[in-house]
Amino acid sequence: MIAKGVSCIMMKSKTHVLFCLISLCFVSNVLHVLSEAIAKPSSTSTVSYLLYGGTTSETTAAYGRKWEPDTKYLVSSSNTAPVQATYQDPSLPSIVPYMNGRIMTSEATYHFKLHGKSRHWIRLHFYPIDYNSFAAKDAYFSVVAGGITLLKNFNTSVTALALTQSHVIKEYSFYPNTEDLYITFTPSSDHKGSYAIINGIEVISMPDLYKSASLLGFNEQTVDAESSVLETLYRLNVGGQFIPASNDSGLTRTWYDDTPYVLYANEGVTSTSNKTDHKFKYTTDVPEMIAPYDVYTTARSMGPNSTVNMNSNLSWFFQVDSNFTYLVRLHFCEMEYTKDNMRVFEISINNKVAEQAADVILWGNMESDIPVYKDYAVYVSDSLGGDNNLTVSLHPAVDADPPPTTYDALLNGLEIFKMNDTLGNLAGPNPVPSDYMLRVEKLKDEQQKKLDAEKELENKKRNKVVGGAAGGAAAVGLVAAVCIVVYQRKKRVLGSDPGLASGWLPLYGSWSNSKSTSSSGKSCSSSTLSSLAQGLCRHFSFAEMKSGTRNFDESQVIGVGGFGKVYKGVVDGGTKVAIKRANPSSEQGLHEFRTEIEMLSKLRHRHLVSLIGFCEEDEEMILVYDYMGNGTLREHLYKTNKPQLSWKQRLEICIGAARGLYYLHTGAKYTIIHRDVKTTNILVDEKWVAKVSDFGLSKTGPSLNQTHVSTVVKGSFGYLDPEYFRRQQLTDKSDVYSFGVVLFEVLCARPALNPTLPKEQVSLADWALHCIRKGMLEDIIDPNLKGKINPECLKKFAETAEKCLSDQGTHRPSMGDVLWNLEFALQLHENPNGASLIADERSRTSEATAHGIDTDVSYGGESSMDETTDSMNSTNAAFSQLINPQGR
Structure with a gap:
């Protein structure tokens, strides 16, 4: 009995042990599976690598994006060296990732670990500039990623010159075969002393946005875009403005204005949805991520005249490489019509019909406000002497049956991608700008x-x-x-x-065709400039320009801008001048050249830079100005070895610039809006007299029965009036806004935009307004000024700048009021007890205005303005000019 009981206990014990062992194995397996799941991300997870070449620590750029050093992704760094740019081009969108880079003198490879076989973006950022002993002209190299040749014998400098850009971004979309991505840079063996350079690399997971597309010119033949490697060549917001990567629903794509690519004289008309918080009806075939919201709210159409439309096209021109297939994606959204057959049009790409009767309403299942897109593929061959170009044309469907209600065409967005060839190659030749x-x-x-x-x-x-x-x-x-x-x-x-x-077009072709030639062989400008401009401006020969600048020696360069380089020069045996020579690859050209001459030849004021003359011989566009010995205002505020300006000096410079702008707004025959007020366009002469310069973007203001001028937005980011940007309606208050940014730049000694700062501090205007509202203004002013400004003066100055930055133009002061307040601030700084006298003075001038007393400023340089400028040096005397502080 006992033995039997013991036997039962032993059996139960073995069963218990066996159960425990099985349980332990189960738990172990579960833990192993969980640990593997944690260690190995899912195939649907995303990756985001942002590498800043040549850096050693993490850097935060615009919109809060964090860029990490590239060193830990280099397979070997023995043949590479970090470099730093010594010059920042004003048109660079940000410091990161362009002001640092990595030089590679032999083959070098980056290794990235991808999470799953999903489509990824590769973006390569290049800033072509001389780095120490490495000249930009020698940077010839190839780039291979995932076995695909992205670039071959590529030169960043030549490419940037052809594109008229300060930097180059190459964007690719690919579907990797493995989870290991290798990007290899190899200097070209065809060029002695060649090297490779990279400033920034992005590798980012992206959704599958590409499928198959019909190949035009081949019946029922398609190309597989889903498995192809694509290079983004053009991404345009048709009829709209530039869309930065931060406004692209997290996909970090950049969309550009299409205006430079509209080919023919019929540019059509642009339109913007006037509906606020527009709700588009997306479908499963067209997800919301296919394009940003702003792309579908703007469009370009042919216009209301059906008779004119029937005899013309709405066309865009693009340069491409021959012997490649291109994926062309067109975005549409019909917001004007609600029924089918109201706007029907033909789509042609490189003279091949893509659609004979495109009807966006039909594509949107008989509804409006539904975004749709269409993909087409076209092969560009040079076998028949092709011009390496690609055109997209829209034409009303005049042969449609039944005829459409209106003869018109519509487009909202346009993208063009190059597809890899059968050899796994995407590389083309370096572009030739002149051709x-x-x-x-x-x-x-x-x-x-x-x-x-x-x-x-x-x-x-x-x-x-x-x-x-x-x-x-x-x-x-x-x-x-x-x-x-x-x-x-x-x-x-x-x-x-x-x-x-358009900035991308030839700068000199139109100018040369417009010139007539004298018997001496020198070109004259009678056909391009008004007689008044010719009479007030001196004509210089190109020989004089070469002699005065030592044949445009680089040692004479004192500045570089969007138009070109500025040289210190000498004319007439000893007169110092500033000579601005147009760069053929500049984004500015004939229009700005002519505007500058027409404007400045008619303006004479102590606080405007004087135009002495111009040269347009031998297809050159050169402007000659008074020499400003102390350069730009910005040179004396930050990132400079020059002595710090005192607060009084800064105030006096601001007052001088305000006087110049006040004259433009109210003293000339017509209101003149500068449109590009910034610290680099405020110059200072040897006597520290401030003068406003660069009138290439200036516009004549509205007439008396108008409130604004409707025009394409131009200016400099950081200084741009947000109301003008939103509504494309220009007023003199746009200059006031820009000048408000200048005032804070002077006070805080920092750039208008600094992408290296935290997101909320990137824009000086936004950050300054925030600090004022929080009572923290003292925290952001220039440390060199702390304790050196009278508190009441600082308060008045900050109040003036704050009002200038009002979101609505109607709430901003006039330039006259700004000038008066700055003069008041200077008096508060020098003589706080005398402020009441100034207030009384303004009260008397306001009373004088009520009695109809007029100002003494002039237009055309034929008044007594020069006779009165000496008195303007006196602060109190200056108030006599402000009889009508509201202007016209």
Whole structure:
């Protein structure tokens, strides 16, 4: 019995032990699976590598993006060296990731670990500049990623020159075969002393946005975009403004204005949805991430005149590499019409019909406000002597049955991607700027001649009809027709045709064609400048310019801007001048050149930089100004070895600049809006007199019965009036806003935009307003000024700057009020007890205004302005100018 009981206990014990062992194994397996799941991310997880070449610590850039050092991803760094740029181009979008980089003198590879086989973006950032002993012209190299040749014998400097850009971004989208991505840089063996350079690398997971597309010109043949490697060539917000990466729903794509790529004279019309908080109806085929919200709220169409539309196209031109297939993606959203067959149009790409009857309403399942996109593939070959270009054209469906309600076409967005060839190659030759520009100019000239011929034919037909009615009326009609043709031609020669003014177009083609040549062989400008401008401006020969600058020696360069380099020069045997020479690759050109001459030749003021003359010989565009010995205001505020300006000096410079702007707004015959007020456009001469410069973007203000000028937004980020940016309506208060940024820049001694700071501090205007509201203004002013400014003076100065930055223009002060307040602030600084006297003075000037007393400023340089400028040096005397502080 006992033995039997013991046997039972032993059996139960073994069973218990066995159960425990099984349980332990189960738990162990579960823990192992969990540990593997934790250690190995899911295939659907995302990765984001942002590498800043040549750095040693993490850096926060614009929009809060964090860039890490590139060293830990280098397979070997023995053949590489970190470098730092010594010059920051003003047009760089940010310091990161461009002001540092890594030089590679032999093959070097980066290794990235990807999480799953999903599509990724690779973005390569380049800043072509000389780094120590490494010249930009020698940076020839190749880049291979995942077995695909992205770049071959690539030169960043040549490419940037052709694109008229300060930096180059190459963006690729690919589907990796493995979870290990290798990106290899190899200096070219074809160039002696070549090296590779990289400033920034992005490797980011992205959604699958690409499928198959019909190959145009081949019946029922498609290309597989889903498995292809794509290079982004163009991404345009058609009819709208620039969209930064931060506004792209987390996908960090950048969208550009399409205006520079509109090819023909018929640019159509742009439109923007006037609905606030517009709700688009996305579908499963068109997810919300396909394009940003702003792309679908703006569009370009042909305009309301169906008769004109039937005889023209809405077209865009792009330069591409031959012998590649391109994926063209068009974005549409119909917000104007609600029924089908109301706007039907034909789509052609490189003269191949993609759609014969495109109807966006039909594509959107018979509803409006539904975004749709269409993908097409086209092969560009040079076998038939092709021009390496790609055109997208929209034309009303004139042969549609039944006919559409209106003859028009519409486009909201456009993207073009290059697809890898069968050898796994995406690389093309380096672009040649001159050839590219000449091709574009030739195409535009041919189209314009065709349009001119059609206009003349229409005028002849019209004159015949008028002649049949009455002989006298025929004569009058003929004269009117001729005048119209001549006027249109003259407008085109002067560059008023928007197509000619685009920054990407040839700078000199139009200018050269417009010049006449004298018997001496020197070109003259009678056909391009008004007689007044010619009379007030001196014509310099190119030989004088070369002699005065030692043949444009680099040692004479005193500045570089969007137009080109500025040289210190000498004319007439000893007179110092500043000579600004246009760069053929500049984004500014003929229009800015002509505007500068037309504006400054008619303006004379102590606080405006004087234009001495110009040279337009030998296809050069050169402007000659008074030499400003102390350079720009910015040079004396930060990142400089020059002595710090005292607070009084800063105030006096601000007052001088305000006087110049006040004269532009109220003292000239017409209101002149500067449009690019910033610290680099405020110059200081040897006597520390401030003068406003650079009138290339200036516009004549609205007439008396208008409140604004509608125009394309131009200016400098950080200083740009947000109301002007949103509504594209320019007023003199846009200059006031920009000047408010200048005032805070002077007070805080920091740039208007600093992407290296935390997100809330990037914009000086936003950060200064925040600090004022929180009572923290003392925390952000220049440390060199702390304790050196009278508190009441600081309060008045900050109040003035704050009002200038009001979101609505109507809430901002006039330039006259700004000037008065700055003069008041200077008196508070020098003589706090005398402030009441100044207030009384303004009260008397306001009373004088009520009695109709006028100012003594002039237009055209023929008044007593120069006679009164000496008295302007006196602070109290200056208030006599402010009789009408509100201007016109």
